[in-house]
Amino acid sequence: MPEYSISSSLDKIPKSGIRKLFDLAQSMEGIISLGIGEPDFDTPQNIVEASVKALKEGKTYYSPNSGILELRKAISEKMRKQNNINVSENEIMVTVGGGEALSLAIQSSIKTRDDVIVPSPAFVAYVPTVMLSGGNPIEVECKEEDNFILSPDILEEKITENTELLILNSPSNPTGSVIKKSSLEKICDIVKEYNLKVISDEVYESLIYDGEKHVSIGSLNGMEENVITINSFSKTYSMTGWRVGYLSSKDELLFERMLKLHMYGPVCNNTFAQFGALEALKGPQDFVEHMRHEFEDRRNLLLKRIKEMDGVSAIKPEGAFYLFMNISRTGMASEEFCEKLLNQEKVVTVPGLAFGPYYDEYVRLAYPLKKDKINEACDRMQKFLSKN
Numbered sequence: 001m002p003e004y005s006i007s008s009s010l011d012k013i014p015k016s017g018i019r020k021l022f023d024l025a026q027s028m029e030g031i032i033s034l035g036i037g038e039p040d041f042d043t044p045q046n047i048v049e050a051s052v053k054a055l056k057e058g059k060t061y062y063s064p065n066s067g068i069l070e071l072r073k074a075i076s077e078k079m080r081k082q083n084n085i086n087v088s089e090n091e092i093m094v095t096v097g098g099g100e101a102l103s104l105a106i107q108s109s110i111k112t113r114d115d116v117i118v119p120s121p122a123f124v125a126y127v128p129t130v131m132l133s134g135g136n137p138i139e140v141e142c143k144e145e146d147n148f149i150l151s152p153d154i155l156e157e158k159i160t161e162n163t164e165l166l167i168l169n170s171p172s173n174p175t176g177s178v179i180k181k182s183s184l185e186k187i188c189d190i191v192k193e194y195n196l197k198v199i200s201d202e203v204y205e206s207l208i209y210d211g212e213k214h215v216s217i218g219s220l221n222g223m224e225e226n227v228i229t230i231n232s233f234s235k236t237y238s239m240t241g242w243r244v245g246y247l248s249s250k251d252e253l254l255f256e257r258m259l260k261l262h263m264y265g266p267v268c269n270n271t272f273a274q275f276g277a278l279e280a281l282k283g284p285q286d287f288v289e290h291m292r293h294e295f296e297d298r299r300n301l302l303l304k305r306i307k308e309m310d311g312v313s314a315i316k317p318e319g320a321f322y323l324f325m326n327i328s329r330t331g332m333a334s335e336e337f338c339e340k341l342l343n344q345e346k347v348v349t350v351p352g353l354a355f356g357p358y359y360d361e362y363v364r365l366a367y368p369l370k371k372d373k374i375n376e377a378c379d380r381m382q383k384f385l386s387k388n
């Protein structure tokens with residue numbers, strides 16, 4: 001058996017499929033990007049002001065490793081009220097974005113060569129982080145006809161004696177799919193039967209459309225100990241550059257491990273940013289609904305425009321700000337499609353292969369941009385499709 005090391009694992013991990021096209025686009029003018037995964041809204045002023053006030057008041061020192069107490073208490077209250085998860089402030093850690101929370105959770109949950117089930121297509125960080133942690137990612141194909149959602153039967157088929165962890169993400173990046181409560185309940189039964197751990201990445205929880213509501217798997221029957229819930233201020237409050245996220249776990253050993261990794265890495269989150277995050281939770285919430293409503297309108301526009309195009313199709317995404325477009329009828333592979341679209345029409349999209357090995361007939365479109373830009377991008381795509 002070969003020795004495992006982080007450095008040798010790093011050499012096996014390809015660079016993110018997202019970066020390649022973005023780098024190419026950097027050198028071009030007149031680009032419209034459907035590639036970027038962040039809201040195009042400024043962070044609300046009350047949040048900015050709370051952070052500036054903290055700076056002016058000298059909140060410029062290290063905070064406790066797991067985050068300032070006021071923020072952890074506010075997160076605990078939010079999780080109880082919004083997510084139906086009972087976690088105390090001592091079971092919550094403030095992290096450097098949801099990204100750090102994810103790597104802490106994955107690294108602390110598995111041993112070398114444990115199997116980790118990653119429903120595919122998946123957020124680009126999951127598989128590399130599992131590999132870096134010495135784990136064995138099992139990418140499970142989720143089909144378009146199942147709304148790209150993991151079927152409980154297929155999950156059960158993939159479980160072996162080496163399976164330790166399942167990573168869930170709802171609403172999903174890259175598909176916008178939302179896992180319904182009834183499916184989550186079936187998944188819970190399997191998780192309990194095989195005593196798996198679950199990482200539930202809920203960073204898009206506030207962006208769900210058509211009157212549907214987010215359900216946290218950590219709130220369901222007997223899941224308390226099994227689930228690490230990951231969340232972030234990045235998308236909900238348009239705070240991507242602030243780098244404030246959080247995780248919660250009731251598993252004491254796991255929490256201790258994550259805390260050690262965090263204290264020997266970033267030490268703590270930026271203290272003044274945490275005061276901004278505190279205001280995000282405690283202050284007025286109308287921004288969240290305003291942004292959700294705006295994204296729902298944009299989703300409707302993009303979907304309508306795609307339905308009018310020849311050669312491509314899409315199912316309706318129910319959340320987040322992504323749409324996974326089927327390009328199979330164009331006869332092009334996903335990288336070829338994205339490169340040609342960029343070179344000919346200056347529209348940035350991301351090849352499906354960046355999100356899993358089964359998705360060469362898809363491209364991801366991100367729609368956090370104004371409606372006139374969405375229309376312009378669709379005009380260009382229509383022109384591209386008529387020529388290729």
Ligand SMILES: Cc1ncc(COP(=O)(O)O)c(C=O)c1O
Pocket residue numbers: 037096097098099100102123169172173201203231232233234240244245
């Ligand atoms: C599914 C998913 N999880 C986690 C993250 C990490 O977000 P952040 O580190 O900004 O909180 C992202 C960012 O795009 C994401 O799409």
